[in-house]
Amino acid sequence: MIFSKIKEAFSSKINNIFKSHEDIDEIIDEIEELLILSDVGMKTTSEICNELRKDLLKEDDTSKEHVMELLKEKMINILTLEEVKEFDPKKNVILVVGVNGVGKTTSIAKISNLYKKMGNKVLLAAGDTFRAGAIEQLEIWARNVGVECVSGKDGQDPASVVFEASKKYTDEGYDTLICDTAGRLHNKKNLMDEIEKIKKTIDRNIEDIDTEVLMVIDATTGQNAVEQVKAFYDKTSVDGIILTKLDSTAKGGVVFSIINELNIPIKYIGVGEKIDDIKEFNAEEFVDSII
Ligand SMILES: Nc1nc2c(ncn2[C@@H]2O[C@H](COP(=O)(O)OP(=O)(O)OP(=O)(O)O)[C@@H](O)[C@H]2O)c(=O)[nH]1
Ligand SMILES: [Mg+2]
Incomplete structure (x- = not known):
């Protein structure tokens, strides 16, 4: 268990x-x-x-x-939230955001594997051009999972990498595009603006697409995680949460305050460092597994 x-x-x-x-x-x-x-x-x-x-x-x-x-x-x-916005799984662009080191890139690998197993044609975009080694980290995961990855160069404008990926997505008939982004704090205005720019790039270049923004938070940060989402939410909309590292905490109660105080659904939970260590969040299963 x-x-x-x-x-x-x-x-x-x-x-x-x-x-x-x-x-x-x-x-x-x-x-x-x-x-x-x-x-x-x-x-x-x-x-x-x-x-x-x-x-x-x-x-x-x-x-x-x-x-x-x-x-x-x-x-x-x-x-259990009353209204949760649904995204078409066959026409899905996911933008993964969050602060440094919370598990964004690892979660992208895990989700791409889930979608691939579902039969979706999956494309990744290496939108973290900021941290040294970030592009390669995503490329390695992509190779392991067996999905394509569009990468730029270190320091390149992430929106231009996402632009390339959007073109490939449309031209080659992909179902799912998942974009990695650099870790950022909500108070870094230029970095927060970058998220909006990436979103606009996707909206302009893929027809009838609704970009799903998933914010990754680390369960071991406890109640601070709630504050993190609040601060982000103020600047950019967040459609869902990926809560990672639930395997590394003996608490886990943060799940309740996230959903209750923020009204944002938790889509996935991360329960380890390996590719299969992810679960779609289900309220009943979760409560059954903790008490
Ligand atoms: N135990 C555990 N570790 C995790 C989980 N998810 C990610 N990690 C670990 O957390 C560390 C950071 O993961 P990354 O995916 O690189 O995090 P990131 O948010 O992309 O980091 P930056 O790109 O530097 O901002 C790695 O050592 C991962 O193996 C999880 O669910 N459980
Ligand atoms: Mg990363």
């Missing part, structure tokens, strides 16, 4: 709570504290626990099994 660390930690703490308390109010208070410690965030934790309290006040059954069943239900509700 991928999240066995999180699950073990959570269930032993839950057992302790039920062993040392009988009063349901006290039990909920303890659960509240546990959720905050698990990185769920204050606001989201309060929402979950208020709902739980409301339900339990009306009922006689305060057994651990029942409380846990209700808690799971509330958690799944938080993770």
Whole structure:
């Protein structure tokens, strides 16, 4: 089980709570504290626990099994967004953005492999022309996965690399184009403008295309990850999140605050460094795997 660390930690703490308390109010208070410690965030934790309290006040059954069943239900509700924009998988341009070192390039490799297995003709664009070695890193992944990659030179305008890739996408009938970008902070105006320029290049050069912007964040940064997305979102629209390195944290609660506070869907989760270490995010499966 991928999240066995999180699950073990959570269930032993839950057992302790039920062993040392009988009063349901006290039990909920303890659960509240546990959720905050698990990185769920204050606001989201309060929402979950208020709902739980409301339900339990009306009922006689305060057994651990029942409380846990209700808690799971509330958690799944938080993770289920009402309206999620759909992108046509056969006509998909994905622009992958985020700060340095969060796992953008690795996630692109993983997603290109998923799309290829789905039967899509996949093209990559090496839009990180900033960091030394970034182009080669993506080219190596492309070779390993067995997909094509359009690369420019170090220091080249990323929009011009994406322009080349857009032309190839149309001329050679690709289904999926995934563009890598350099790591950037939201307060670097020229770098944020670059994202808009890349988006415009795609829109101008591929007919009827809706560019999907996926922001990669690192789960080990905890609640800071939420602030990171907020800052980015202020400057450029984000359609979905790729949450990486969930295998390297014993918490994982950040998933709840991202969806609840930002209303942005998590599309994929990264659970390791290898090509298959990625999963499409599913609320029920996720909650089942952590508590
Ligand atoms: N454990 C773990 N490591 C990951 C995961 N995703 C990426 N990594 C590691 O994180 C490090 C950075 O990954 P990159 O894909 O190069 O990150 P990036 O965002 O492209 O970095 P820059 O291009 O430098 O901004 C590498 O060592 C990856 O192997 C994951 O889901 N789990
Ligand atoms: Mg990279």
